[in-house]
Amino acid sequence: MKLLATIAIALGLAAPVYGQSTAEPVVVELYTSQGCSSCPPADALLHKLAERDDVLPLALHVDYWDYIGWKDEFARPSHTKRQKGYAHAGGRRMIYTPQMVIMGQDDVVGADAMEVADAIAKHKDQPRPVSLDVERRGEELVIRLQPRVQMPDSKLVVQLVRYTPQQTVSIKRGELAGRTLSYANVVEDWTIAAEWDGAGDLEISVPAPGSQPAAVLVQEAPFGRIVAAARAD
DSSP states (O other): HHHHHHHHHHHHTOOOOOOOTSSSSSSEEEEEEETTTHHHHHHHHHHOOOHHHEEEEEEEOOTGGGGGSOOTTOOOHHHHHHHHHHHHHOOOOOOOOEEEETTTTTTEEEOHHHHHHHHHHHTTTTTEEEEEEEEEETTTEEEEEESSSSOTTOOOOOEEEEEEEEEEEESSSSSTTEEEEEEEEEEEEEEEEEEOSSSSOEEEEEEOOOOOOOEEEHHHHHOOOEEEEEEEE
16 A cells, blocks of 8 residues: 555546646667566556556566576566666666566666656657657558757657557566566567658658557667657547
8 A cells, every 4th residue: 555655646646737748758668577576566656657658568578587487478678678678778787576667768666656757757848859640541651750949860669559558467487486466568569660861851660560568768879868759640
């Protein structure tokens, strides 16, 4: 109960105040694992964040705890590689779970609701240098980008993320053996759709079959700040 109360208070402090467009959510990446006994509070926090329109929370399950005795079925080596990329970009040698990375810039302990709320509030009020529009057309997404400011010598990557809104797992072994846990916005696929120099408008179409939710992120390559993000309607 104390944990839930802390989460509720923290998220209340971070509630929308300045009218941030729902088309420009704050991206929160949670690096987590079913083999990590410290992760359930962060997973619960991500569920709360998933209820907000002004936040795009994404759960990236990593594979480096699988050796303990339980293989995380959502874990991907690419998620671990991405987390290591952030660590290298930030001059850090170690990676850990649970970790949240906000807008590709700030990293905090994923279970620290107050720190997460402060980081979200900080980025929610910052202007975005890129206008991003995503339109679903059948089995494709049409992505339109337009620079709002001059971005000389930019190297940006346009990324397509597919995720499942909720997954429930009964864990049989490892540190969390015997628990049934629910996970929000579990990332299934993360691909680079295009590279962009930010010098002019860009419009591309990318395959997005099925009804699985999708999001588009525009990020300074390789692991820099996220300059634009949108859900695919």
